[in-house]
Structure formats: structure tokens, C-alpha cells
Amino acid sequence: MSFVTFIQHCLTGVSLGGAYALIAIGYSMVYGILLLINFAHADIFMMAGYFMIFSVSSFPWQISIPIVILGTVVLGVLIEKAAYMPLRSAPRMSIMISAIGVSYLLQNLATYLFSALPQAYPAIPPLKRQIRIGEVSASLVTFLTPVLTIILVFLLIFLLRKTKIGMAMRAVSKDYDTSKLMGIKINSIISLTFVIGSALAAVGSILYFTDRMSVTPFSGVLPGLKCFVAAVLGGIGSVPGAVIGGFLIGLSETFLVALGYSTFSDAFTFLLLILILLFRPTGLMGEDLQDKV
């Protein structure tokens, strides 16, 4: 592999990793607070793709971006209210099935409404600008993704670590009743989690689809699974962990495919995950808190 090819692969991997990281954070946050693997997250991400397609058909892209973020946030919060909130006191598995149900529903609804055919994702001209450095060529979005990811993540970490809201989120994650006794509005806190997670998914979707150019009802499935793995690998519930996981998976996937082992690219992701879990049973950055006996 020549040096130029190597750099090109790195670029692809890092950019992919950045988008993964943004989605992984959504999984991680919702898990952190509801202990719920939000299977629908991947499909919220997919819907964000469609929102952009529709929005761009009537508005310029500058206006579409906030519309897409807003729309995705509304969708995320709506799902929470309709499918998860009524199940607050239900067994964990029921909520998980509810999440799978929402995921199926979004996929099938999208298939039904927009057909299974891929729809072209609108090109956002500045993001698509070709940048050429020597032999390496890529569009701006490829360079932008990791940078934007890092900035957003720092903001988020600040929110979680340094503010009262962050503390309330961590409290709610352990015990609803006692949190209520502290005066915490748990529903608002949970909604906020979904707002943040969905907004990040929307940003992630813009970056991801701009790079990949088309959306289908099943576009979310594979990245969804990978991002979930990224979240677990990093230590589910931990934001920096999700980011590390995202980049790790983005890079390893790209290189595996590049080396001709594309059958094994997903398998390798999982192998990596299992190996890491064997040495760190709660992921790279996960809190290793067992209840005291």
C-alpha cells in the first residue's frame, strides 16, 4: 500500500469514525439514563436523512440544516413520549421491545411512504467542495467531520460533568423515585437526553449522508449496529468512550476493507469488542461500579 493510498484510507476512516462517534453518543446517553438500548436511534438517524431530502426541495440548504435538526429532535422526543414514557415502570425488556418496535415501524413506514429505492441525498455545495492535497482527494466534509465531532463532544462533556443538569442525569439513571424526591423532573431530564441524542444524530446524518449520497429506509441499520458497538466498546454510558469507540471502529473497518477482508470487516469489529470486553468487562471508559455487598 503506497503512502498516498494509506493517507487516503486514514482520511476515510477518521471521517467515518467521526460520524459513528456522533451516533454512538446518542446510544450511550440514552443507555446511560434509561438503561435502554435505543434500537430506534439508528432509524431516527435514517429519518433525518429523509428530512433533509424533503427540506431541500423547498428551502435552501442553509435553512434546511436547522429544520432537519429540529425535525429530528421532535421525532426523537415524540418517540420517547409515545413509546418509552408509558413504560417507565415496566420491565426493562418491554422497553427494549418497544424500541425494536419503533425501529421496525420507522423502517416500514419509510419503505411504505418513500419506497425502498435509494433517494439521492442533496449535495450541500460547500461541504462537497473537492479538496486536493497532492494525490489525496476528498470533499470538505471528510475533513470537517472529525473536527466538528470533537468540538461537539467537548461541549457535551462540559454539560454532563460540570452542570447541575448533568448531575441530575446521572442521578435519574440510577433511581427514578429517589430522583423525584430530590425535586428532579425526571421526564424533562429524559426528554433532554433525547433532544441531545437526536440533535447529534441529525448532525451525524448530515455528515454521513453527504459523504454517502443516498438514503434508503434501511440506511440506519448497519451504521446503527456499529455505533452501538462503538458505544459499548468505549464503555456504554460514557461520552468520551463512545467517541473513542466510534473512531476505533471507523478506522479498523476502513482498513479491513482496504486490505481485502471486507467479509470480515463487521466480524472484526465484534472481535475487537469481545477482546476488549474480556480485559475491560465494562468497556474502555466504562465505570466499573458493582453494588457493594
Add this chain to the structure above:
Amino acid sequence: MNQTVWKKRYSFYLSLLVLLVALGLLFWLEVNKSNYGMAVSVIQKSLVFSVVAVSMNLLNGFTGMFSLGQAGFMAIGAYTTAILTIPLSRVDGVYYMKGVAPWLKGVKTTLSVLPEPLLIVFALLIGGMIAGIFAFFIGIPVLRLKSDYLAIATLGFSEIVRAVISSPQLDRVTNGSYGLKNIPGFGVTQAGGVLPVGAGSLLIPFFFALTTIAFIVLVINSSYGRAFKAIREDEVAAEAMGINLLKHKQLAFVISSVITAMAGGMLAMYMRSIEARAFSVTLTYDILLIVVIGGLGSVSGSVLGAFVVTFAKDWFLRFFDSPLVIGGFQVPFLRMGFRMVVFSILLMIVVLFYRRGLMGSSEFSWKGIFRWIRRKKEGVETTKGEMIDYPDPPPAKPAPLIPDPPGAPQEGGRDER
């Protein structure tokens, strides 16, 4: 009579009756397969899925281990069964891309002395065994992980299995990602034998389901089953009660995997043609869905769930997919893809309103039905989810392990043994 007291032997006779009726019905259906193809196909699938669901329930519902590796074990079983049972004459056509590995052909030639039914049983057992060995070895490191970490690790294992099966390196054994076809089905397919065409296509999966599920039920009701439940409730306390966590988790994991793999083999025979892609996470989610819809920790729930979900998804809701014109009026919404939308909505409704699944964690029993009917007759209001959920009254003596056979002394009398 309103005041009749439920007796144990009633249950026995009723069960026997239902079993006989079911057998008769199944036999009738399979002989008339050509007219009821859809029913036969859906029942076959339901039976196979109920086995997988029950063995998944053994892990998730009874042992409290959140495992998502089902698709992987099914794949192991399915591929083993398929590879061993594809008729020798068809092998070259199946492996048309890269050809079949010579050693495999050798093995198959040797095995071809077995009559087909025996070969199939043999293949299923081998599939189960391979899965069991896998389960045992990956269990050692993986079962130490907790809840969702275990889930994702087992899911990962399942995806790795799938990738390995479809890898080009194994092209000559598993036919890589092209899948296998010409797998023999359940029933007699060629006319001219002693049995009518189609015979066995339902009874074989039925007996398979019956025996495997019965085995799991026996395990659950044994002391080991109680140890599993203890682990589900509180690992620390279970360990303090002298229950070896790893050993018991592994036991549950291996049992579940072996049976899942055998069911995978059955699934291969049902599908007649398989590919690795079919054994993806989605398959596991589908099973999980069945388990939870049926009721986590309820065997009868899993069986019920398998039938309800499969029937709804594959059959009853089909009409939503085709445009319907009634008196020149085109019914809105009905077109391809609508069925799955309806299915997802129904699914959500079930989850939201039966949050503990159709059966909760209780089991089906004639006694429960009987009481429920009596209550209905007396006009006593029953609350949702409580239908079959009646705790037994405190017994005068410990409940016996195995229900008394008919004719044994009835409950109430204190007999010391």
C-alpha cells in the same frame, strides 16, 4: 357445575385430548397440503421458532442472562444440517461457484449409506453438538460479562459466525455467501413411497418441538432450573447459597445453544435454501420479540408468542399488502409494504398494553383456564394480565415435583413418603 373442584387428572385427560386432536388436525393438514400450503408453512415455521424462543427464554427469562447469540447458533445448526443432508447428486449444482471440498464430498459419500431420515437426525445432532462445543468454549470468557455487555458479546459472536460462514475462504464448505439449496424438507416429497406425499411435513417438526420443549421444561422444573432462577434474581446471593455461577450459566448456555442449533437445522429444512445473511441480528431480534411478547419467563408464553407473531406477520396481515377494491372503491393505504407498518403498530400496542407479555411470567394451565371461565360466569371482574395468573393456595404439604399420574391419590390427603 360451578362448585366443581379442579382435579389433577382432569388436566391430564384434557391435555391428552388436545394432543390427540392436534395430531389429527396436523395429519389432516399435511395430507391436504396442496390446499392448505400456507397454513402448513406457517405452522412449520411457528413450531421451529417456538423451540428457539423457548431456549432463548431459558437464558433470558429464566437465568437472567441477556444473550443475543441465537442467530449464530441457529446458523451453525442450519449449515451443519444443510451441508450433511444435501443429496449427493445435487452437491455439484449447489457448489457451482467454487466446487465442493474433496474431503467434504468424501464424508458425504460415506454418510450416504444412511437412509435419509437417519441422516437428518444425525445431522441435527451433529449440528447441536458443534454448537454445544462452541457454546462451552466461548462461554468460559464471555459468561463473566454482565447484562448488556454479555448481550453485545454474544451478538458479536453470532455476527462472527455469520462472517466466517460467508467468508470466501470457506467457499468450498459453506458455499461462502451464496448459500446452500436443495436441502431436503420435512415431509415425504416423492410419490411412490409407502406414505402419502407430504406426510411428516408437520408431524416431524411437531414432535421435534414437543420433545425439545419438554426437555427444557423438565430442566426448568428441576432443582437446576431453580438455581437458574436464583441466578436471575441475585447473582451475589445465589453464589452465597453455594451455586456455582459459571457452571450453571454455562449449563444453561450450552443447553440453550444445542437446542437452538438443532432448531436452526430444522429451520434450514423448512427454508430449503439458506444463506448466511438470513442469520443476522434481525433474526435474533425477531426471536427476542417472540419471547417478550409471549412473556419473559414463561414457556407457554414463548410458544404462544411464536405462533401469534408468525401467523400475524406471515399470514393474517398479508391482505394489507394487496390493493383491495370494494365496489369500485379503492381502499386507501392498502398496498405493498403496508402489512409491515400494521405489524409494527400492532407490536407496539401489544408491548404498551401487555407490558409483561401475553402470559406474564405465568404458565398455561387447565386449572387456570377453568377458574377463569368460572370467574367469568360468576361475573367477577377480572383484571388485565391476570387471566391465567393464579397462585396456588398454600398446600398442606409440599407440592410434588411431578404431577401425579391419573389414579394416584388426590391432593389434600397428607401422605408421608
Add this chain to the structure above:
Amino acid sequence: AQTPSAPTDEQPSSDKVIRIGVFQPVTGENGGGGFQEVLGIRYAHEKFPTIDIDGETYAIELVEVDNKSDKTEAVTVAANLVSRQVSIVIGSYGSGVSIAAGPTFEEAQIPVIAPSATNPQVTEGNDYYFRVCFLDPFQGKVMATYAIDNGATKAAVITQLGDDYSSGLGNFFLKAFADLGGEIVSEQQFQTNQTDFKAILTNIKAADPDVIFAPSSIATAPLLIKQARELGITAQIMAGDTWENQTIIDNAGEDAEGVAISTFFDENDTSTPLAGEFVTGFKEFINANSEYYNKNGGDGVAAVSALGYDAYLTAYEAIKAAQSTDSVAIRDALVGIELEGVTGAIAFDENGDAKKNMAYIKVIQGGQFTFDKTVMTE
């Protein structure tokens, strides 16, 4: 009394019915192409809604099922068709699902006509599977010849793992290209549902081929094309019949220019009157229904629509020849059938494959598939 063959809006109210199963993907990966094929069948059905058997008029009923481009689902819905007592089946777009469902139909002794499934395995060893299109070995050779004729010496091949059509055709191309003296400089594979081809394309770029042969689904086509151009790859991209779909051009835009494909039919080649008649009629049919129009991506006539039409016609003729609704009788009639379809003459060889030896090459120019040349083999 009914007037046969007069297209009417409402179903003929005859109580005699014969059912033709339509076994196609309408959703999933191949949902787009599958639907186009269905359109051809529906159009044919609209033209020929009834048939006379033994002096009685039977209404033909289309029983449509969706196999979702999924091999597992395919077997289930095939069983569904069998249970609904169809006399003959048309389908499916995509060789993989056809191969998977083959044994089910064979066992139920129901004949199937594949309009566009090109993989040899579809009909091989299955007495009940027929097809009205050419096969992949032929198609691979056609494209290899075309590449060599255009001066290419180095080719890269991209195939989809687990897709019989894609890897099959890729393989046939590979062999033919090497036989013709070309060099294969890179062989890359990707997985179903993969949307990121940058890694494999980067490798291809490093190998610097003259042409890239990438037979795959409509869904992946625009992604491949656009990502290749983004990486600065300038080699000509070529593919098989599946790519003849307007959405690819719509999605890939400018980048699609120059892409070459082989196909079964050309709407501008109206050398036979039958084809010309079909093209006008079909366009009207499409334009009359906005859903059809949208999903077809305009009123272009896809080759698979033409093949769908031909498959229906073949089934129609076979039923007529058999003078029976019995599926086995129809199958026997199919073996010896000969007719003139819009994609050429149809007659089956001993495998059940139509004896066809001509393919059209089209190149995308100015946002349209433009006819380049026809290729025939002996």
C-alpha cells in the same frame, strides 16, 4: 357475455378464474427493478385479462407477492403462492431469490418463468423454471468484448458478496476479459447493504485500471459511481442489465456520464412492429398513473418491463396451448412453445432457457441511456 381481450377497468365478472402468480421484490434492495418488472406484467395483464380454455372464458387473476429481495422471505412467499393455487408463476427479478424459491415451486409442480434472472443456476436442474432472457456467461462475454473493443487493457471488478447475480456475472466477465487478452488488476468485493465504497475504490484507484466492471443492484450503483469520481477515479464504469434504471442517473447526476451497460431491450429499436406497439402502449399505461410514473422514474421503458411483458405473454400462450389450468399441463406446454416477444423470439432449450443471442449496449449520455450498439454471438 364477455368480450375477450378488450381491456377494461373493472375485473371481468366471469366466475371462472385462472391465477398467475407474480413473484417479485417490490421492497428491499431490488425493490426498484422488481417494480418495473411488475409494471410490464401488469400492462400485459391489462392487455390480456382473459383467456379461453375449452370454450370457456377464464378471467386471469394476478396474485402478486413481495419477496423483499430476501432469500428467506422468498421461500415463505413462494409457499404462499403455492397455497393460493396459482397455475403458473412469473418471477423473480434478482437471481438469488429465484434460486432460493426454485425447489418450492418445483416440488409443488408449478412452472415459473423468470423474466430477467440471468444466473445460470436459476433454471439448472429445475424442470419447472424457465426464463425469457439471456444468461450471465453471455452477458459477461458481451461486456468484456465491448471493453476490449474500446481499447481497455486493464480492468477492475467489483462484486457484491453473497449475491449470485453480482458475483456470477463478475466472474464471467473476469474470465472472458482474461481470455480476450486483458489484465484484471484489482478484484474487490463488498457486502450487501454497504454504502461506503471508499476503501475498495481507493484500492482500485491505486491499481489504475482502464475500466471498472461493477455489476450490482440499482441501490448501490449511484453510490459507487459518485464515490469513485469523488476519489478522482476516471476509468470508465461498466455494469450489467440491472443498472438500466433512470434513478441511477437521477441520483448520480453528472457523474453517471459515460457509464456503459448491457441490456435486453432498447425502446428506440423498433425494428419489430411488436416492440414499437409495446413501447407506445406501455408509455400510455405509465403516464396514466402517477404512482407508476414516479416509481418508474419517468416514462422510459426499462428492459425488465419488456421482459415482464414477454414473460406474461409466454405464460399466456402456454396456457392457451395447454388448454388447461393445470400447472403440470402448462409446464409441458411451455417446453415446446414458440412465440415472438417484444424482446425477440422466444423458445426454450433443454434447460428452460430462452435461446437468445443478442444484447444491447447502452451508454449514459446527457442524462439518458443512449443506445450504443448491439452485440451478437454465434
Add this chain to the structure above:
Amino acid sequence: MKDKPVLSTQDLTMQFGGVVALNNLTMRIDPGEIVALIGPNGAGKTTAFNAITGVYPPTNGFVELEGKIIQQGFPKGKMKRLYAGENAGKYTKSLSLTPDRITKKGVARTFQNIRLFKNLTVFENVLIAHHTNMKAGVFQAAFGMNRKEEEDMRKRSWELLEMVDLSDVGLEKADNLPYGKQRHLEIARALATKPRLLLLDEPAAGMNPQETQEMGDFIRDIRERFSLTILIIEHHMNLVMDISDRIYVLDFGRQIAEGTPAEIQKNPEVIAAYLGVEQ
């Protein structure tokens, strides 16, 4: 009658990060004794239980059960640097049986924060505890080939419930029992494993003085009936002084006193650290 001690610990130390929760505990318990372990909150009492029963492998020192070592450890890895306890370097072997092995060897315990199998019935809670002594393998058990054994287990479970006065609620969910009853159930469950040594962690917590007294009688009673040796942690001094033969006192992980109840009550150090000025 001083033969081999049932349990003895030597230099038993348990350190979490920088916190030395248990420092150099050396104690012995002779057969048939009731020994109490007391001390202020956070003194390391529960930690001692955890180290003895294998929940944590000890950082340093060892535990012997009837003359055989069941737990032994020395600081390794990062702990080598961090180690703040005593006798570093004295031990070089490590051995840690898992809690189930230790239970099998005859040590049973209850938990400070009750840990019942909440969704199972009271009866099942006790029945499960018999599992550890079961002989049958999984196939034998599944196919009912150990009917005799199974029936025995059931009979003994009811007997135990009878003893703690819970047989009338035997088919209730354990979680629905009031707090005090749950504590009794935990003891019954522990007894079902057929222990020779029973460790009780605050069995009278949450009980009123009346109930506490009854608990004292109950503990004495089971000692006789099952010929047990008992190690108990309690903050109810009336109970402790009433039933124990000997008392060990911990403070900040260290043993600060050992003696009979009378001696301990007078010990100025214990009064200062734990009991308070006037009793």
C-alpha cells in the same frame, strides 16, 4: 474443649484503592461459640464478612476454615505500590475460593442489605439453598430420577419455614414480606445450605426492641438446634451483650479490643470509639 477453631483469620487486610477497609484482623472462633463483631460505621465489619466468604479476594493475610486455608492473598500489581496495610511481604501465596465453594465447605451468611430472590416464593428461596448439596446431575434431575432427594429437599424446606414461622406465607413472593420477616427468611435460607458456621450481618437492623429480643432468643435457639458456630455483626448492644460469648471490636479497620461482653463494656477504648460515654 478448645480443639481446632472453626474459623480463624490471620493478618486479614482488605484495601480498596487508597482506603484500608480492614487492617490486619486476626481472630479465631471456636466450635459452638457465638462471637460478635462490632465497631463504628465503616469500621470494616461487613468487609471482613466479604473477605471470609470470598466475595473479595483478600489484599493480604489469610482465612482458615477448620484448619484449611480458604482465602489467602498478598498485594500484587498496582496494589503493591498502593498498599497501606501492615505485614507487607509476609505472604507470598494467594488463593481465593469463590463464594459458592466456601458455602459448600459449610459457611453460610446473611446480608446487611437483604438479598432475597425477590420474585420467587418464600418456599423457593429456601428450596434453592438446598441445591448446593444436591447429588443429582442435570439429566437425572430433569428426568426425575432423583425423586427421593427432591422430596427430601422439599420436606426440609417446609420444616425450616415452620421453624421461622413463615410456613403460612410459604407461597408468597419473598418481596412482599415485611422487613423483619425477610430477615428471618434470609436466616432460614442460609440454614438450608447446612452450614457449620453462620455469619449474620445485622440481623436485627430495623427491628424494634421487642423484636430484637426475640431475634436474640432465636439465634441462641438455632445454635443449639443445628449445632452451629455463629459470627454476628450488630449495632444493637443489648442483643450483642446478651448472646455473645466473645466480642471483637473494630475501628477504622483495626481490631481495638477482644473479650467477653463484660470486659468489652468496660473497655475505655471501645467506649470512646463506639459505645459512647454512658450506656
Add this chain to the structure above:
Amino acid sequence: MSLLEVRDLYVSYGGIEALKGISFDVEEGDIVTLIGANGAGKSTTLNCISGLVRAASGTIRYNGEEIQNMDSQKVVSRGISLVPEGRKVFPNLTVRENLLIGAYLRKDKAEIQEDLRKIYELFPRLEERHWQAAGTLSGGEQQMLAVGRGLMASPHLLMLDEPSLGLAPQLVKDIFSIIVRIQEMGKTVLLIEQNANAALNIANRAYVLSTGEIIKSGAGKELLDDQDVKDAYLGVQA
């Protein structure tokens, strides 16, 4: 008008009736205690007041406002704080964070810091371990933390559910003197205690609960001398 008025309160769990129509009052500035055997319904009463458990019927009035079946979070904002049974500290937050979250609804930053200091003074052990995840504290340490967290809310009515459970004898005494000090600060306390002696000693008023009903009430000292109460709850005095 009393600060808190409970009238005819019924609560049931599924089929089981835990409270069968109890009525009692808590006067402003009093210490009121509920005593009773295990399972009598004491905790249920407090949980119902703070909105964790739904009342089947009956009313609860606080400052004249009906608060039965009000959302917990709202009840808290009215100035009622509960130190729940079984400690319920947030295991993943540090000791300090647990205390701060107790003051979640308060806006007075300076006073929060002052209160934090006071609590560290009361329980020096907490200050020593302020960085430790609460889940790894010993049982008694967690109990201190739970009480401290309740105090951080600076509530008008403080409800304590067995605050002395699992505490060392000396600390038990401290707890009771803290409760008296809280009263002296002008707050009202509703207390559940198994340590009935001590509770009755400091209580202005006491109610005895038995299987979901109030069977006795009176001034704290009065009940201390009551023979029935002595027999049932106080045991033989050492």
C-alpha cells in the same frame, strides 16, 4: 389549621390493603413520630405523602393544599422532603454530589455551601470520603449520607424513615439530637423509628400503627408509659 392533615387515607398494593383509612395531624414546629411493628404501614404512609405511592382514597392536606397523588417532584417543591427507607443514595454519584443533589431545587448558592459545611460537621466521616462513590460506602455511612442529603433540601417538613437504622449506638444518639436541633430551627419533623424509646422521648406527638390502622395516639412521653406500647414495642428494658 395543622401543617399536615391526613384524613381517611387508604392505600393498597394490588390486592393487599396496606393502609385502612388512617387520619392524623402534624402541627407546625412539632416532632411527630409513627411507631408500629414491621409491615404496619409506616413507610407506606410517608411514601404516600411524598407521592411515591398512590392513595386509593382519602385526602392529604399540606398548608391547606391537597397534595394526595401529586407528583413527587411537586410535593418536594412545596417544601416536604423525605429520607426514604433503605437509604437510596445514588451509588454512582460521589458523596459530595449526593449532598448537592439534595439541594437540587435550591437557588441560594452561598447558603448551600454553608449547609454543606454544617453537614460535614455533623458527619465528619462524609467529609473524609467526599470523593468516594456513594455505592461503596458502608451501610452506616450510606445512612448518614441519606440523612445529610435530606437536610440539604432545607425542607419545611422533614420526613425521616428509620434514620437510625444500622447506625452505631453513639451515632444513633447523635441522630436524635440532630432531630431536636432541626426542630429548634423552626422546622417540622415526621419521624418513623424502630427505636421507639428514643423516638417517643423527643416526640411532641406520636401515633401507633398496627396493620394499616392507627390504634393509639398521644404525646410522646404519654405513650412511653403506656403498658400496651411497652409490651408490644419497647421490650424489656435493659
